Structure formats: structure tokens, C-alpha cells
Amino acid sequence: MADPTRDEPEIKALVGIDPYIPWVMGPGRPYFFLPGRQSQGEERMPMLVRLKKGTAQEFANGDSLPDLAKTDWRNSVSVSPLFTSSVAGRDAAPYLVAMVKADYLFTIFSDTTLQGNLSEIVESVTPGLPLDATSLPPPGDSGAPATVPAQTISATPRTVIMAVIDDGIGFAHERFRKIVAGHPKSRVEYWWLQDGPYAGATSTVLSGCELRKKDIDKLIDDCTIAGAIDEDLLYRKARLLDFRQYGHKSAAWHASHGTAVMDLACGYHSDPPVDDRPIIAVQLPVRVTGDTSGASLYPWVVAAMAYIIDRATVLSGGPSAPQLPVVVNLSYGRLEGPHDGTSDLELAMEQFIHHAAARGMPLRVVLPAGNSYLLRTHAQVQFHGPNHSELLRWRVLPDDRTPSFSEIWLPLRHATSPTNRIELVITSPTGQSRTISETSGPVMWNAAGGTYGQAVYTIAQPSNRGMFRISLTPTADCDNPNAQLAPAGVWQLELKNVQTALIGETVHAWVQRDDTLYGFPLRGRQSFFDDPDYVRFDHAGRENETDNAASPVKRAGTINSIATGDSPIVAGGYRLREMTAAKYSAAGLHHAPPRHPDALAVSDDSCVLAGVLAAGTYSGSVVAIDGTSVATPQVARLAASEIVAGRYGDRAAIAERAAYDEGMRAPGTPPKPPPERGGAGRLKPRVVPRVKR
Amino acid sequence: MAGLAGLSGSAGLAGLAGLAGLGGQAGLAGLAGLAGLGVANSADVGQALILTRDGIVGTWAPPAATPPELEVEDPRNMARWEPWVRASVIDFELVSKLGFSRSSSGDKMTLSHLDVTGSTLTYRPLAAITRPPIALFKNLLVFLDRYADLRGDRIAEIFTQMNGAIAFLTAIPFLHPARTPWTYELLGAALRLANSTEMRFKQALACRRPMEFSPQVQPIILTPSHGSLPSGHATETFISAYVLWMLLRASAPLPPSYSSSTTPPPSPLVPYGDVSWGTELMRLAARVATNRTVAGVHFTVDSAAGAFLGLTLGQYFVNRCTGATNYNAYEFDGTNFPDPTLGGAPPNDGDFYWTALFDETIPGPRLPLPAYVTASGSQAIGGAPNSILAWLWDRARGEWW
Known part of the structure; x- marks a missing residue:
């Protein structure tokens, strides 16, 4: 509920200020x-x-x-x-x-x-x-680091640094160790626990704590009794698991996302030792992983990337030494955003990649295509005449403990565009209507307990695209008895073009991600666009994977909204037995900019054997995990070997590999999925499974 | 008699943690299912036997030969009895040497061993537990919230371990009710020893369960209606893990021997001499204990006290079975158990760490002992070695080759 001692900040059309900011200063504050x-x-x-x-x-x-x-x-x-x-x-x-x-x-x-x-x-x-x-460092302290001591590795032309940014990374797992002179040693050179206890004066990171390889090796030794490594004890000593702290403990679960992803990206047997894939791992704050919505991820990912590049520079021997190549795997996805490569995270990734390249460090970033193909989180409307009206129905679910957000993105203005091209009439499930335009200023829905809904128009920078964001408080809340809840049900979004504006152009709408990840406590529920013309199931009861022209709700354009930049390699998933795209694997946009996944890797062994086998959290365990999250690290692994082979390991190289693999398919293989879903095609599996399912 | 049969089958005593699982196996070992035996002692058969005897007995002729007398007080006679009879005898041998008292200063309870040397009777300390202050329990409640995060992951284990974890022990060495029946009886004895002492401690220490402190604990199984500390699951799983492991270490190389001579020293040649058996058994016991905190029915300190008691009793039990002259006594001081609000680093953070209590490379207590455990020294068992316990130990030991 809004802080009663402060007025909510005056907000008109915001330029460059994420409308999330007035939201978190106002009605969204207790959830932030x-x-x-x-x-x-x-x-x-x-x-x-x-x-x-x-x-x-x-x-x-x-x-x-x-x-x-x-x-x-x-x-x-x-x-x-x-x-x-x-x-x-x-x-x-x-x-x-x-x-x-x-x-x-x-x-x-x-x-x-x-x-x-x-x-x-x-x-x-x-x-x-x-x-x-x-x-956090104490207030006023910028986290001045102790200098990161020089730490070199014996690099060869085959060395590629593998970096993983994720949650629940069991960094001491046997798949990330090597046997050296009979002793298990870590292949992880650096590990940053972003939400660990702040390390204090000796900290070299802006929050949390860090372990270097020698610290991990010492932990391995300390926790080895009679030749058996007690990994549970090790993660407690590393503060990855501390049951006095709030938050989901992914690394205490049998299966964890980060361990499986890192295994697929750079896991190897400990013996013979693998020396040419040193690892830098960053554990994102648990809260960030648990909160699937919002740009809450961006600063943490940018900090993680800066950390990775900084440490990779140290491992290379300093900035003047020849820089080692780095492949970064970030198996995270978002749904909202412009989807044109101009979100701040995407632009930041481009900066990292180009600047690093300019000083001789090949940097590759691999991202998942996303799993929202069938979640009805994307809609698009076109106006075929003046003063036309198109309706989107945004269905917000009951018992949703987290705020819900949707965004409507306008195309770029033309020189002749009127000041107000569009009018958006938003009607709540209880019939409360508000109208917002590009110049009207924000609108709110209030009740006795405070504001439960807010719509704001902003001009996103640097794209200069106009965007309406609608923010709603949760529809259920156990923690704030005085919270003003938003009504669940259909919020009608009526878009009307003003005169002849926007005719022939496409206005896109996306719902922010709001689900609950496996293992995390139930909080969010994914809202979606509910449309009678969207046909979910075919006559046999299978989920329909083809778009219907009559419905504004589209499976196209569901691609991970942080994966639409120029340089990152984007991986979708496919089913190995059926050779079809995995049903959740998201698709790019038909319209420009045509950012599609670059290739597909196996993310389900078959339609009944979901997922692929990968390391469970603790050594000796194996689990099956699905999603484009597990296709991504397989592509990262391939990118590394492509770099070593002199083929750059970038988008073009991966697409070429996929095209090659498609060319080598036996006759009679089902044709590859269309490029919006599958890019250049299906990469053959390269990580040989230890056990055939 | 039927009541005691109920005990070995654990049917009537639903709350006995750990016994139900074992008792079920003992029932199998008794093989009541054999067809002929199954219908014995029924009215129909009795009636039929009257008729049969009348038909075949003939005139009474006093016997000519006399069977040889059985030796009195000979452990070998144990082989003649049914399992539940042996269980009663073993329980008597164990419990008759125990005493229990409250220290004058209030919250400390002491389990003692009765040393009978000649006509001199001396109670010697065995295991003492001091109750933690209620303010510490309240601070430890935080773990009941945090560990609840793992409920979805551990639910299969929590439910299958509700009545004890014998099934899980069978996953490590080749325990099997038909293959190793004497080991089952030995473990049953250890479990019943643990059960009677832990229940006596629970009654005396009277510790409230987590859900009594907060309506937010919401355990996923019924909270058992006995005191929280020490944890029965921890006590019983640790004593059985320890006794089983010591038995494996003592197991004879080929061919099996039935003498009651002293335990041969474990060696790499002995099938179960490697320390990894101990590591896995102890990790299992610790996981069973922690699962009770995940389920919402125990504090972490309950598991620590239970592990302490199970290991101390286990060592005592093995020493009594193997004819040792002494055992080691220890005290658990709940007032010194780490308080999680004080921000200590692991293992002093209020969580349960079995590695803080036990070192399997010795095997014995982890040295230095944690702040909440003190050694009371080596104590004399007294009297002659117990031949009945030794008999069972040797039979069990002989099953592992």
C-alpha cells in the first residue's frame, strides 16, 4: 500500500524513465x-x-x-x-x-x-x-574492492572460458571438477553469490560474496572425509545454503536449474581432467529468479556480465595480454519489452560484446528462445481504417500473489504522425473504465485501500517507441491485510486509432511473465490474452501450434524479449524422437525486425520423455529437465568448440552448423520447423547421453 | 503373550518410531504364513486332534528313554525360542541394567548403566541430556519455516519414513529378512533399547513440538504425541546405522564362525571394512533426521540430541554385545546448542550437522567435541560379559560374508 506519508510522484509522459519506477515508489512498493x-x-x-x-x-x-x-x-x-x-x-x-x-x-x-x-x-x-x-555494502560504501589478485590459468589455443549466470548452481559438483594428481580440484575459477552475505572489507564484488578457485578447492578439501566429499556441508560453508535465511534454496533440491544448465554447457567427467573449459559462475539473487516478471533482472545480469568479463580479463593475464574467448550462458527469459533489440539489457549486451571484441576478447552470449509459445502472452492489432476499434481481453487470474503487468508498444512515429495516434480505453472486470492517450497523463484505479491499477505512457529510450504499461496489484495477498487488491477477471483493452493514424501499422501487446518456477513457493499466476477466436486445441485434443489469422492473440512474437538483439545466439528446443519443435519453444516476430531463434537443440527426448538428462544438484545424481533453458547450454557448448575450430562460434557459425546438420538428415526425416521457430534448423545432439531413456 | 506378539509385530503400538518397519520383517522372519503352522491353535484343529489322538494313541506306556537335560542359563538355548521370546529376553538383559534419574539442578536427565560386580551395585553415567531453554526453541523455529521449502522435494521420503527407516537401511548393505534374520533381531534389540530410553527422556524433558509455537508451521504429517526432544527418528536411525556398521566391520571373513570369541579386527580383507559403508549409513541417518524438520515435526536441536543419544547408546550396545569391559559416557547440553540469531558460521548456526558429532574415520565422536557435548569418561560395564547378547551378536555377525 502506498506510503501514507508521501505523495506519489507526479508523473506525466515519462521519457526514459521506466514506468516501473513510479509504480515501485507508489502502489507497488510493498511488493518490491x-x-x-x-x-x-x-x-x-x-x-x-x-x-x-x-x-x-x-x-x-x-x-x-x-x-x-x-x-x-x-x-x-x-x-x-x-x-x-x-x-x-x-x-x-x-x-x-x-x-x-x-x-x-x-x-x-x-x-x-x-x-x-x-x-x-x-x-x-x-x-x-x-x-x-x-x-549489501554499508550505505555510502561503493564496495571498494580489494584488488582482485592475479589468477592465471595455463591457457592453450583450445581454452574457452565458460560463464554461466543462473540459479541453484551446484558449483562443486563432480561435473565441474577435475582430478589433479589424484585430488579433486575445481574447474570453477570464480563464483559470485550475488545475494550472499556481504563479504565486507575484502569484498571484490558489489553485493554478496565471491569464491575463487583456491577457496573452492579448500572447501572441497575441508569437506572431504575419508575420500568422500560432503557437498551439502560444502554449500552450507559457502553460504549458498543457509537455512536461517529467507528464500527458496534451489541447491538443496534434487534437481536445480543452474546445475543442469551448467552441466550441459561445460560439464565433463573429472578424469581425465579437462583443463580447457575453465568456468566462471554467477548465482543470481534468489528473489530475482523467483520474480519472473519485470526488468528486475536487468541490473543483476549486467553486473554479472561485467564481473565475468573482468575476471576473464584477469584469467587472461590482464588487459594487455591476449584475451581468452568467453561464452556466456544466460538461460533466462522475459516476455515484456519492445522485442526489437532496444531493451536496456539487450543494448548493454551489445556494448559488452562489441567493446570486448575491440580489445581482442571474443565474447559470445547464448540465450533461450523462451517457453511461452502457447501461453497467449502476445497479441497484435492492426487498424484497417480511421477511428477503428480493436479489443484485447487481458485475463488476470485470482490468487495471483504478485503484481501483473502488460505493455502495449506503438511503432515509431513518422514525421506526419499526429500528437495522439491512439486512444486506449481500459475497463476493469468491475466495469471501471479509464481512457489514456499519448498525452493524457497516467490514469489510476483507486479504492478505499489505495491504488490497485495504473496505466502510464512512456517513450522508451533509445528506441523512441511509445509504450503504455498497465500495472495491477496482486489479486490475493496474505502478507498485507490492508492491501488494495486488483479484481481478477478480464481487463478489456480497447485500442482505437485516432483518425487515420496507425493504419497499416502493427501495435503489439505483451503480458509480463508471472508464473511460478518449479520448486519455488506458489506466488505468481500467468495472466494472458483471452480471445474467443484463438483456437487452443485441435480436433484430436492436441495443443494447436499454428496461428489463426482471425485472432489478435499470436503464437508468433513470443520470443524471449531479452533475446532480440543483434549479437546473442538464441536457442529454441526440439523433440529428438519426433523431430518437431518443442511445443513451448517460442517464435520470433514475422514483422521486422525479424529476430528469430538461430537454431534448435534437443530439449525433450520425446513427447512422453520430457526434458533431457543432465546433472542433478549433487554428484552422482541425474535428472531430466526440459525447456529452451536446456537447449541454450548445448548451443553454448557448441559455440565453444566452434571458436576453438576457428569458426568464431557466433550466430552465423551456429546457423551454419544447424544448416549442415539439417543437410545430413536421413531421407524421410520430418522437415525442419519454419525459421520463426527453428532458425536454421535442428542441431544434432552432441552431448552423448550416458543413459538412453 | 498376545500383547507381546503385538509388540514384535508393532501392530498395537502405532507410535513406536522405527519399530513398525522392523516388526513387520520379524513377522516375516517368523514366517507365520507357512501353511501348516498357519492353521495351528484353531478350535477346528484342536477338535480334530482330540479325535486323532483318540484314534492313534493306544494304551499309555511310560517312556523308556530320557532326553538329555538342557544346560541351564545357556545362551545356546536361545536358538530354541521364537523371535519374540528372544526379544523379551534380550530386552530384559538390556533394560535391567539401566537406570534413569533427574539431576538435582533441574533440567538435566541422566541415563545410567548398572554395574553389577560381585555383590556391588554401582550406577554409572551413560547418556545425559539437558533440556534447551524455551527461548532457544523459539529462535530455532526459523528452521521450520526455511526447511518447509524442501517439502515438495522430500515428500516421498517423509511419507515412507514415517514409521522408521529400516527399508532405507536395507538399501545400503545386503539386509534382507530371510537372508539376515539374526541381524534383524539384533537391530530390533537396538531399536527397542533406543525406543524405551528415548521415550523416557521425552517424558522427562517434556519439550514442546514446533507447531505449539506457531500456527504457521503446518506440518505435512501428524505431529506424534510424544515430546519433541530427543527426536525418535534420529535416535533410532543413528543407533541402527551405528550398530549395523559396527557389525559389518566385525563381520567374519569366509568361512563364517559361530564362536563367541572377541571380534576380529576389521581389515581391508573383511568385506565391509571400508569407511565408505559408515559414510553412507551416517548420511542416511542424518537425512532421515532432517526430513523430520522438513516435515515440520522436529527442531534441528531434536535431531542433534537424537543423533547424540543414538550414537552413545549404539556404542554402549555394541560394547555390551562384544564383551568389552568399558563404554564411553557423554552429556548433551541443550543450553549450549548454537542459537541461530547469533549469526554463527556453519556448523555453529543452529542447524543440525551430524559431522559435528561423529567422525567415521575413527570411528567415534568428532574431536574436538562440539560445545554442546562433553565426555563423561570411560565407564566400567562390570560383571561377566553377557553371554546372551554375545550369542545374538555372533549369530548376526556370521551372516555377513
Whole structure:
């Protein structure tokens, strides 16, 4: 519920300010800053910042601000030396991650001069989920690092650094070890637990704690009794598992996403030792993994990438030494966003990749196509005449403990576009209608307990595309007895073009991801576009995988919204036995920009044997996990061997491999899926399963 | 008699953690299912026997020969009796040497061994437990919330382990009711020893269950209606893991021997001499114990106290069976168990760590002992070695080759 001691910030059309920000300062605050996790009034959150000009250090100093404002700024905004003074930080430019005191945003919103100063240097900001106080440096401390000591590896022309950003990574698993002189040693050179207990003065990371290979090797030794490694004890000592702390403990479960993904990407037998695939692993905050919606992920992923690149530079022997190639696997997906490569995370990834390449470090990023092909989370409308009306029905579910969001993206304005091209009439399930346009300012739905719905128009930067975001509070809430819940049911979104505006153009709508991941406590429920013309099942009861022109709800365009940039390699999934795309494997957009998955890897052994076999959390265990999340690391593994073979391991190389594999298929093999789903085609399995299912 | 048969089958005593599983096996070992035996002692057969005897007996002729006298107080006679009879005898031998008292200073309870040397009777300490303060239990409640996260993952184990974990022990060495019946009887004896002592401690220490502290615990199984500390599952699984492992270590190489001579030292040649048997058995016991916290019915300190009691009793039991002159006594001080709100690093964070209590490479207590365990020293067992216990131990030992 909104803090009664503060007015909600005045928001008109926001330029470059993620509308999530006024939401989390207002009705969304109790779901963002969970009570009791940080000192009240002192809450801090990470923000991904895109600078218009200046360096990260200048931003951190508040150089462009009047002197009077500088002290306040430095007490409220801190930037880790990872961004201000490391090579990786320069690779990230113009992006950086800052830790910002939430209440300082009220200061900014109420000070137009300060806003003016900042708008000259800041292009956009995206907040990320906050951590508990125990994971953060003390206020005002930027997490000045001890210098990361030099740590080299014996690199050969075959060496590729494999980096995995995920949750529940059992980093001490036998598949990530090698036997050296009869002893098990880690292949993990660096591991960052982003939401671990802050390591204090010796910390070299902006939150949480880090282990280096020698620390992991020592833990392995300490936890070895009579030749048997007690991995449960090891993860407790590493603080990955601490049952005094809140949060889901993926690494305590039989199967965990991160361990399976890392096994597929770079898991090997311990003996003979594999020396040419050293590993850097980053454990994202549990809360970020559990909160599937929102851009809450972005600052953490950008920080993880900067960390990976920084440590890879150290492993290469420093910035002046020849840089080792790095393949990064990020098996995460989002549904909302422009889907045109201009989301801040996508642009940041491009910056990393191009800047690293410029200084001789081949950097590849592999992303999943996403699993939302059949979730009805994408709709698109076209206006065929003036003042036409199209209706989308956004169905929000009951017992949804997390806020729900949807976004409507307009195409770029033309020189002749009127100021207001579209009018959006939003009607709640209880009949409360509000109308919003590009200039009307935000609209709200309020009841006695506060605001339960908000629609905001913003012009996203740097794409300059207009976007309406509708934010709703949860439809159920056990924790806040006074919470103002949103009504569940169908929210009608009536889009009307103004005169002849937008005729012949496409307006896209996406629902934000809001599900509950396997193993996580039940919180979110995925809302969707409910349309009578969308045919879910065919005559035999199978889920329909083909779009119907009559329905605005489309399976096309469900691709992972952080996977539409130019450089990352995007992997979809297919079923090995049937040779068809996995039914959940998302598709790109038909319309430009045509960003499709690049290739498919096996994500289900068959339609009844879901998933592929991979390491369970603890050594000696095997589990089956499905989803495009498991196709991605197989492609990452391939990219690494492609790099070693001199074929660059980039999108083109993977597509070429897929085309080659398609060419080698036996006659009679079912044809490959269309490119929107399958890219260049189905890669043959290269990770030989130990057990045939 | 029917009541005691009920005991060995555990039918009537639903709450006996661990016994139901074993008792079921003992029932199988008794093989009541053999067709002829199955209909014995029925009114129909009795009636028929009256008629049969009348038909075949003929005139009474006093017997000419005399059967040889059985030796009195000879353990070998144990082989003549049914399993439940042997169980009663073994239980008597064990429990008659135990005492229980409350220390003058309130919350400490001591289990003692009665040393009978000649006509001198001396109670010697065996295992003592001091109840943790209720404020510590309240602070430990946090683990009941956090471990609930694992319920979905552990549910199959929680339900199949509700009445004990013997089935899980059989997954490690080749335990089988028909193949190793004497080992089952030995483990049954250890379990019943654990059960009677743990229940006596539970009654005396009177510790409240987690769900009594908060309506948010919401366990996924019925909370048993006996005291929380020590945990019965922990006590029973650790004693059976320990006794089983010691038996394996003592097992004879080919051919099996039925003498009651002292245990041959374990060697790599002995089938079960490798420490990895102990590692897996102890890890299993620890997992069974932790599953009770996941289920919502035990505090972590309950598992620690149960592991402590099970291991201490296990060592005592083995020493009594093998004719040792002494055993080691220990005390568990619940007031010194780590408080999770104090921010200690593992293993001093309030969670249950079996590795803090036991070192399988010795095998024996982990040294140095944790802050909440102290050694009370080596104690004399007294009297002659118990030949009945030794008899059963040797029969069981001979099954492993």
C-alpha cells in the first residue's frame, strides 16, 4: 500500500524513465521492498543506468550536479569500482549499475533542477529487485574492492572460458571438477553469490560474496572425509545454503536449474581432467529468479556480465595480454519489452560484446528462445481504417500473489504522425473504465485501500517507441491485510486509432511473465490474452501450434524479449524422437525486425520423455529437465568448440552448423520447423547421453 | 503373550518410531504364513486332534528313554525360542541394567548403566541430556519455516519414513529378512533399547513440538504425541546405522564362525571394512533426521540430541554385545546448542550437522567435541560379559560374508 506519508510522484509522459519506477515508489512498493529486509527509510535498490554522456566515475562523483546536491548524491548513489575503474566497466559503457537509495528518488522527482541536470547525462534507468541488507555494502560504501589478485590459468589455443549466470548452481559438483594428481580440484575459477552475505572489507564484488578457485578447492578439501566429499556441508560453508535465511534454496533440491544448465554447457567427467573449459559462475539473487516478471533482472545480469568479463580479463593475464574467448550462458527469459533489440539489457549486451571484441576478447552470449509459445502472452492489432476499434481481453487470474503487468508498444512515429495516434480505453472486470492517450497523463484505479491499477505512457529510450504499461496489484495477498487488491477477471483493452493514424501499422501487446518456477513457493499466476477466436486445441485434443489469422492473440512474437538483439545466439528446443519443435519453444516476430531463434537443440527426448538428462544438484545424481533453458547450454557448448575450430562460434557459425546438420538428415526425416521457430534448423545432439531413456 | 506378539509385530503400538518397519520383517522372519503352522491353535484343529489322538494313541506306556537335560542359563538355548521370546529376553538383559534419574539442578536427565560386580551395585553415567531453554526453541523455529521449502522435494521420503527407516537401511548393505534374520533381531534389540530410553527422556524433558509455537508451521504429517526432544527418528536411525556398521566391520571373513570369541579386527580383507559403508549409513541417518524438520515435526536441536543419544547408546550396545569391559559416557547440553540469531558460521548456526558429532574415520565422536557435548569418561560395564547378547551378536555377525 502506498506510503501514507508521501505523495506519489507526479508523473506525466515519462521519457526514459521506466514506468516501473513510479509504480515501485507508489502502489507497488510493498511488493518490491519486502518489509523487514532492509532498514526502513534506508532501502536501496540497484539500477541499470544508460548514460548520455560522461563516464561511470563522473556519474558516481555527481560531477554534473551543483555542489549543493553533490553530498546528497554521493550518500544516495554508489557505483561499484567494477564499473568505474575496471576494463569490464569500460566495456559496459554507456551502461553502469548503481545502488540507489529509494527515497532519493522522491528527492529527484520533486526537484526539477536536479531532474534537468540528470536528464542531460542520463538516458534511461531500469530498477532491479533489491536485496536484504545483509547482502549489501554499508550505505555510502561503493564496495571498494580489494584488488582482485592475479589468477592465471595455463591457457592453450583450445581454452574457452565458460560463464554461466543462473540459479541453484551446484558449483562443486563432480561435473565441474577435475582430478589433479589424484585430488579433486575445481574447474570453477570464480563464483559470485550475488545475494550472499556481504563479504565486507575484502569484498571484490558489489553485493554478496565471491569464491575463487583456491577457496573452492579448500572447501572441497575441508569437506572431504575419508575420500568422500560432503557437498551439502560444502554449500552450507559457502553460504549458498543457509537455512536461517529467507528464500527458496534451489541447491538443496534434487534437481536445480543452474546445475543442469551448467552441466550441459561445460560439464565433463573429472578424469581425465579437462583443463580447457575453465568456468566462471554467477548465482543470481534468489528473489530475482523467483520474480519472473519485470526488468528486475536487468541490473543483476549486467553486473554479472561485467564481473565475468573482468575476471576473464584477469584469467587472461590482464588487459594487455591476449584475451581468452568467453561464452556466456544466460538461460533466462522475459516476455515484456519492445522485442526489437532496444531493451536496456539487450543494448548493454551489445556494448559488452562489441567493446570486448575491440580489445581482442571474443565474447559470445547464448540465450533461450523462451517457453511461452502457447501461453497467449502476445497479441497484435492492426487498424484497417480511421477511428477503428480493436479489443484485447487481458485475463488476470485470482490468487495471483504478485503484481501483473502488460505493455502495449506503438511503432515509431513518422514525421506526419499526429500528437495522439491512439486512444486506449481500459475497463476493469468491475466495469471501471479509464481512457489514456499519448498525452493524457497516467490514469489510476483507486479504492478505499489505495491504488490497485495504473496505466502510464512512456517513450522508451533509445528506441523512441511509445509504450503504455498497465500495472495491477496482486489479486490475493496474505502478507498485507490492508492491501488494495486488483479484481481478477478480464481487463478489456480497447485500442482505437485516432483518425487515420496507425493504419497499416502493427501495435503489439505483451503480458509480463508471472508464473511460478518449479520448486519455488506458489506466488505468481500467468495472466494472458483471452480471445474467443484463438483456437487452443485441435480436433484430436492436441495443443494447436499454428496461428489463426482471425485472432489478435499470436503464437508468433513470443520470443524471449531479452533475446532480440543483434549479437546473442538464441536457442529454441526440439523433440529428438519426433523431430518437431518443442511445443513451448517460442517464435520470433514475422514483422521486422525479424529476430528469430538461430537454431534448435534437443530439449525433450520425446513427447512422453520430457526434458533431457543432465546433472542433478549433487554428484552422482541425474535428472531430466526440459525447456529452451536446456537447449541454450548445448548451443553454448557448441559455440565453444566452434571458436576453438576457428569458426568464431557466433550466430552465423551456429546457423551454419544447424544448416549442415539439417543437410545430413536421413531421407524421410520430418522437415525442419519454419525459421520463426527453428532458425536454421535442428542441431544434432552432441552431448552423448550416458543413459538412453 | 498376545500383547507381546503385538509388540514384535508393532501392530498395537502405532507410535513406536522405527519399530513398525522392523516388526513387520520379524513377522516375516517368523514366517507365520507357512501353511501348516498357519492353521495351528484353531478350535477346528484342536477338535480334530482330540479325535486323532483318540484314534492313534493306544494304551499309555511310560517312556523308556530320557532326553538329555538342557544346560541351564545357556545362551545356546536361545536358538530354541521364537523371535519374540528372544526379544523379551534380550530386552530384559538390556533394560535391567539401566537406570534413569533427574539431576538435582533441574533440567538435566541422566541415563545410567548398572554395574553389577560381585555383590556391588554401582550406577554409572551413560547418556545425559539437558533440556534447551524455551527461548532457544523459539529462535530455532526459523528452521521450520526455511526447511518447509524442501517439502515438495522430500515428500516421498517423509511419507515412507514415517514409521522408521529400516527399508532405507536395507538399501545400503545386503539386509534382507530371510537372508539376515539374526541381524534383524539384533537391530530390533537396538531399536527397542533406543525406543524405551528415548521415550523416557521425552517424558522427562517434556519439550514442546514446533507447531505449539506457531500456527504457521503446518506440518505435512501428524505431529506424534510424544515430546519433541530427543527426536525418535534420529535416535533410532543413528543407533541402527551405528550398530549395523559396527557389525559389518566385525563381520567374519569366509568361512563364517559361530564362536563367541572377541571380534576380529576389521581389515581391508573383511568385506565391509571400508569407511565408505559408515559414510553412507551416517548420511542416511542424518537425512532421515532432517526430513523430520522438513516435515515440520522436529527442531534441528531434536535431531542433534537424537543423533547424540543414538550414537552413545549404539556404542554402549555394541560394547555390551562384544564383551568389552568399558563404554564411553557423554552429556548433551541443550543450553549450549548454537542459537541461530547469533549469526554463527556453519556448523555453529543452529542447524543440525551430524559431522559435528561423529567422525567415521575413527570411528567415534568428532574431536574436538562440539560445545554442546562433553565426555563423561570411560565407564566400567562390570560383571561377566553377557553371554546372551554375545550369542545374538555372533549369530548376526556370521551372516555377513
